[in-house]
Amino acid sequence: MTERLPIFPLNAVLYPGLVLPLHVFEERYRRLVADLVALPEEEPRRFGVLAIKDGREVAPVTEGEGPAGPLDGLGTITGDPLEAMHHIGCVADVASVSPQADGRYELLVTGTTRFRLRSVETGGPYLVGEVETIEEQPGEGAGALAGGVERAFRAYQKRLAGARQASLSGEQELPDDPQVLSYLVAAASVLEVPVKQRLLACPDTASRLSIELELLRRETAVLAWLPSVPAVDLTRQAFSPN
Incomplete structure (x- = not known):
């Protein structure tokens, strides 16, 4: 099964069933959280977490803009985000959102299912990926x-x-x-x-x-x-x- 999900690149790995606190301060991810918060209450608030390769940050670059600048000392991505991120990640369900007075957010998310990134859209304020769910297999022994x-x-x-x-x-x-x-x-x-x-x-x-x-x-x-x-x-x- 494939679906579109907002993508949150991190210098960390999220696993199914595990909880991860996030301090959201970059503008594009504040926008991501704001869009999730604005969803109707009955709709799931979730996004995909992907680990960044080589400790580098990923910033979407809209048409007509130059390459993304350095972000928090994590590096600069000037090429395809698909080359900057690992392609297997985990869906994060938002358990709680605490807006801060300065516009930041404190999130608590829970990993649910693994996915494989098939493609990524870079034209918006944050990355959006087409992802395919990975079914869990026990394996032998x-x-x-x-x-x-x-x-x-x-x-x-x-x-x-x-x-x-x-x-x-x-x-x-x-x-x-x-x-x-x-x-x-x-x-x-x-x-x-x-x-x-x-x-x-x-x-x-x-x-x-x-x-x-x-x-x-x-x-x-x-x-x-x-x-x-x-x-x-x-x-x-x-x-x-x-």
Whole structure:
């Protein structure tokens, strides 16, 4: 199934079932949010989140204008936005909108379904894409892999807490569903955006869990050799400016 969605490029990856807070301050995305808020109450307020390649911002350029200028130090995109963004993203449902006095917005969004970007329109105030829904597939052996990932994730959390010189407040409840677990682990692990994007783009749950098992074991082994790592290096969660 294909549909048209406003596109919100980020230096972050959104996963189905996960929540992401957004601070919206760029004019074009303030316009996007304003258009969503203006929709009739019965219509869904949602947009597509796509991760930006190489830490670059994407700005639509209308006909007759020059290339977009630098935005928040994130770089300049002078060519096709399709080359600047990853093509597999996640639909974001707006859970809450808090308008600020200066025209900015504080959003809380929830990831719902993955999509593949087929084309993008750049003539308006913000990007609009034609997207195709990606159906979730369990893959072979997802159930067995989930148990290994759960154990590896708990070991990783303990090592990470030790490196941060923090303590875990009780054992975190993890979901039984392999698909939900795979996305939770992907979101909660301290990984670079390209790695998180790779996990989002996996063809099925089993493939994602298999990669996560390898990543968690590797990261846990690295943390074992780094008993005291500067917090700034370990707590770099994906920040989501617009």
